[in-house]
Amino acid sequence: MNTQVMALKDAFKRAFRIGASLNTEQVLGRDARGAAIVRQHYDSITPENLLKWSNVHSTPNGFEFSAADRYVDFGEENGMFIVGHTLVWHRDVPEWVFRAGNEPLGRDRVLAHMRHHISTVVGRYKGRIHGWDVVNEALNGDGTLRRSPWLNALGEDYVAHAFRFAHEADPSAELYYNDFALEPPKLDGAVALVRRLVAEGLPITAVGVQHHDKLHSPTIPEVEATIEAFAGLGLKVMITELDVNVLPPVPNQAGTARKPDPSLNPYVVGLPDDVGQALAKRYAELFATFLRYRDVVSRVTFWNVTDGDSWLNDWPVLGRTSHPLLFDRVGQPKAAFFAVLEQARAALG
Numbered sequence: 345m346n347t348q349v350m351a352l353k354d355a356f357k358r359a360f361r362i363g364a365s366l367n368t369e370q371v372l373g374r375d376a377r378g379a380a381i382v383r384q385h386y387d388s389i390t391p392e393n394l395l396k397w398s399n400v401h402s403t404p405n406g407f408e409f410s411a412a413d414r415y416v417d418f419g420e421e422n423g424m425f426i427v428g429h430t431l432v433w434h435r436d437v438p439e440w441v442f443r444a445g446n447e448p449l450g451r452d453r454v455l456a457h458m459r460h461h462i463s464t465v466v467g468r469y470k471g472r473i474h475g476w477d478v479v480n481e482a483l484n485g486d487g488t489l490r491r492s493p494w495l496n497a498l499g500e501d502y503v504a505h506a507f508r509f510a511h512e513a514d515p516s517a518e519l520y521y522n523d524f525a526l527e528p529p530k531l532d533g534a535v536a537l538v539r540r541l542v543a544e545g546l547p548i549t550a551v552g553v554q555h556h557d558k559l560h561s562p563t564i565p566e567v568e569a570t571i572e573a574f575a576g577l578g579l580k581v582m583i584t585e586l587d588v589n590v591l592p593p594v595p596n597q598a599g600t601a602r603k604p605d606p607s608l609n610p611y612v613v614g615l616p617d618d619v620g621q622a623l624a625k626r627y628a629e630l631f632a633t634f635l636r637y638r639d640v641v642s643r644v645t646f647w648n649v650t651d652g653d654s655w656l657n658d659w660p661v662l663g664r665t666s667h668p669l670l671f672d673r674v675g676q677p678k679a680a681f682f683a684v685l686e687q688a689r690a691a692l693g
């Protein structure tokens with residue numbers, strides 16, 4: 345831990361909360377260095393995987409909450425805003441939710457599974473988990489609803505049902521729709537979806553914009569247009585899964601990661617200075633934008649703590665050495681960290 349630097353959460357106090365997603369090692373105290381960075385710099389946490397359906401509810405009546413309990417304790421011990429991620433997603437849901445053997449379950453059975461899951465998980469942490477990613481990644485790139493098992497079993501109003509069940513289980517929790525790549529035409533689909541929820545009077549607080557970014561995409565005008573689109577519906581915007589991938593892009597990846605490939609893994613021994621500077625510049629322009637919209641943007645959460653923790657070490661190619669965050673593999677702040685701090689100083693004094 346570097347105690348000489350200003351804490352991010354203090355630098356951004358007058359603008360928005362600043363957070364990170366935690367893995368099980370950090371939550372269970374096996375990664376003391378990572379946990380210390382989280383305590384020092386962040387005032388909000390999101391669980392990377394441990395609250396996903398298959399991790400808490402792998403069999404119909406079997407819930408496994410030990411890691412999740414520790415996660416919530418960690419947030420409370422440190423006075424943090426605690427996020428739940430995620431209730432309804434097309435991934436990480438066990439087969440039994442939708443099928444008995446080869447037979448698809450009827451609509452009522454699947455809906456009952458959804459309600460049971462949401463009421464048990466949200467109910468357990470009522471008043472303690474402050475905001476939930478209720479529905480995650482429901483849209484295709486063209487803005488239509490993804491043909492997920494949820495859509496197939498329940499039809500289009502599965503999204504509304506999820507919000508209703510979550511609100512029923514904890515009326516005081518903030519509820520979010522969360523998705524990635526929210527630029528047109530997907531953005532238009534997201535706006536239409538969220539507008540319908542608002543029109544139906546469903547208790548949606550904010551849209552989570554994941555922001556798994558690259559050095560040059562999305563553009564700043566695209567970032568601004570996305571924030572303005574949801575602000576125009578009267579909602580808050582949260583940047584929920586921020587990272588900036590500097591590794592070579594991989595075209596047309598399907599649902600599975602490519603096998604390791606040295607030609608796609610250029611920075612194994614470290615990030616060259618010019619790329620580190622480009623990353624810092626990119627983070628500076630992103631945070632300058634979030635700060636300009638601080639009336640609307642209420643939280644910025646990084647996806648993972650240090651570069652060594654990043655999911656981008658294994659996605660979309662297995663076994664790469666990724667450098668997408670503010671802290672390097674030994675937990676030291678990078679040029680990007682200081683560029684982000686400087687944006688707070690410039691905007692907030």
Ligand code: XIL
Nearest residue numbers: 392393429430480481524554585655
């Ligand atoms: C990722 C985790 O980081 C990985 O460890 C896991 O193997 C797959 O899921 N969008 C989301 C997150 O909403 O839940 C995903 O997290 C990253 C993309």
